[in-house]
Amino acid sequence: MRDLATRLPSSPRFWRSPLRGPWFTSVLGLVLLAGIGVLFVTGLLSYAAYNPDLSPVNDKTPDKGLLGFYLFAWPTEPSWLYRLTQGVHVTLGLTLIPVLLAKLWSVVPRLFALPPVRSPAHALERASLLLLVGGALFEFVTGVLNVQLEYVFPGSFYPLHFYGAWVFFAAFLAHVGLKAPTAVRNVRRMRAGGGEERDSLVAPRPDAPTVSRRGALWTVGGGSLLLFATSAGRSFDGAVRATAVLAPHGGAEPGRGPNGFQINKTAAYAGIDAAETREDAWRLVVVGPTGTVRLGRAGLLRLPLHSAALPIACVEGWSTSDQWWRGVRLRDLAALVGFDGDAPDVLVESLQRRGAFRSGALRGNQVADPRSLLALYVNGETLSPDHGYPARIIVPAAPGVLNTKWVARMTFGDLG
Ligand SMILES: Nc1nc2c(c(=O)[nH]1)N[C@H]1C(S)=C(S)[C@@H](COP(=O)(O)O)O[C@H]1N2
Ligand SMILES: [Mo]
Numbered sequence: 001m002r003d004l005a006t007r008l009p010s011s012p013r014f015w016r017s018p019l020r021g022p023w024f025t026s027v028l029g030l031v032l033l034a035g036i037g038v039l040f041v042t043g044l045l046s047y048a049a050y051n052p053d054l055s056p057v058n059d060k061t062p063d064k065g066l067l068g069f070y071l072f073a074w075p076t077e078p079s080w081l082y083r084l085t086q087g088v089h090v091t092l093g094l095t096l097i098p099v100l101l102a103k104l105w106s107v108v109p110r111l112f113a114l115p116p117v118r119s120p121a122h123a124l125e126r127a128s129l130l131l132l133v134g135g136a137l138f139e140f141v142t143g144v145l146n147v148q149l150e151y152v153f154p155g156s157f158y159p160l161h162f163y164g165a166w167v168f169f170a171a172f173l174a175h176v177g178l179k180a181p182t183a184v185r186n187v188r189r190m191r192a193g194g195g196e197e198r199d200s201l202v203a204p205r206p207d208a209p210t211v212s213r214r215g216a217l218w219t220v221g222g223g224s225l226l227l228f229a230t231s232a233g234r235s236f237d238g239a240v241r242a243t244a245v246l247a248p249h250g251g252a253e254p255g256r257g258p259n260g261f262q263i264n265k266t267a268a269y270a271g272i273d274a275a276e277t278r279e280d281a282w283r284l285v286v287v288g289p290t291g292t293v294r295l296g297r298a299g300l301l302r303l304p305l306h307s308a309a310l311p312i313a314c315v316e317g318w319s320t321s322d323q324w325w326r327g328v329r330l331r332d333l334a335a336l337v338g339f340d341g342d343a344p345d346v347l348v349e350s351l352q353r354r355g356a357f358r359s360g361a362l363r364g365n366q367v368a369d370p371r372s373l374l375a376l377y378v379n380g381e382t383l384s385p386d387h388g389y390p391a392r393i394i395v396p397a398a399p400g401v402l403n404t405k406w407v408a409r410m411t412f413g414d415l416g
Pocket of ligand 2: 264313314315316400401
């Protein structure tokens with residue numbers, strides 16, 4: 001009978017690895033504390049960058065309530081802002097996967113410990129732990145799936161990842177409050193040459209070690225480095241981009257030449273019919289307080305054209321370096337329909353009939369920026385169909401999703 005008990009995972013004697021112990025768990029925990037803090041902040045920034053409070057078309061989480069308390073007008077300066085924050089969010093998230101897995105491995109005996117609940121306080125601690133572990137796994141899994149295979153979430157990735165982050169964060173705060181003092185004490189104690197604290201994580205009947213704890217940490221770090229080295233390149237182009245073998249999901253290859261930079265959805269995927277984008281068929285409809293203006297491509301080309309060097313930075317973590325866009329300023333289009341002073345918000349709708357990102361809303365500060373364009377050219381050439389021909393939005397510092405392609409209609413005015 002006793003023999004059987006030691007063969008079940010609920011027995012401390014079942015767990016044999018000599019690596020487990022407070023030092024190993026604490027080092028990993030402190031790395032995650034810093035890393036997940038950055039993930040949480042950059043994640044909240046990414047959410048704000050979508051302007052969800054501006055218009056229902058931008059808002060994937062209409063029930064957010066108080067969780068939208070911190071939303072602010074996303075700036076247009078510096079133009080690489082979202083490229084940086086979202087590149088860090090996705091690349092760091094991928095890099096931390098080995099650390100997260102090692103941390104979970106290091107505490108797994110606790111999940112099986114008996115009795116499951118010793119006191120009301122212990123019950124609370126275990127409940128928060130369940131939300132913490134479940135929440136972390138959920139956020140990493142949904143994040144990785146969205147980056148790799150955007151099509152598994154038909155429009156529902158945003159609410160899942162957003163609410164999941166808050167559930168996780170509440171548990172994370174509780175956990176840090178309970179455990180941070182212990183973690184710091186454990187690391188100090190080992191540094192000072194003191195022995196390890198007695199702890200239920202230490203195997204009472206350890207196997208002979210096959211690797212030192214430091215060696216194990218190097219292995220985890222090596223895994224992280226490998227993930228970093230094979231994904232960071234997605235934020236650049238040229239030779240560096242080729243190192244991102246854990247590629248931005250296997251989308252269309254952009255090819256070479258002026259239009260040869262990454263494509264998110266192709267015209268074919270978005271259901272854009274070449275017949276509706278031809279010069280004689282396509283009209284841009286601009287709506288504002290003084291009426292409606294219709295412009296073909298030739299009409300747009302008679303307006304003052306301006307250039308801006310701006311990147312495209314997608315929520316999936318990939319971005320391009322600056323492309324050279326040329327087109328009509330958004331604020332000049334606003335002026336055509338009655339806005340001479342303060343720039344208004346604008347609702348941009350595309351030719352696309354289905355799909356989550358066929359339209360988007362931009363805030364007055366984005367419309368006002370002289371670099372914000374309805375682009376007709378890129379890098380000296382007419383836009384390719386996949387990059388949004390006949391016309392697309394490009395706004396400095398905005399997430400890629402707000403750079404609507406195949407624009408058909410722009411409605412200027414207060415969207416609230
Ligand atoms: N009409 C329309 N515009 C769109 C999208 C879309 O699905 N439909 N995707 C957006 C997203 S998510 C990104 S990242 C950029 C990518 O632009 P690119 O394909 O020219 O690189 O386009 C944006 N514009
Ligand atoms: Mo995107």
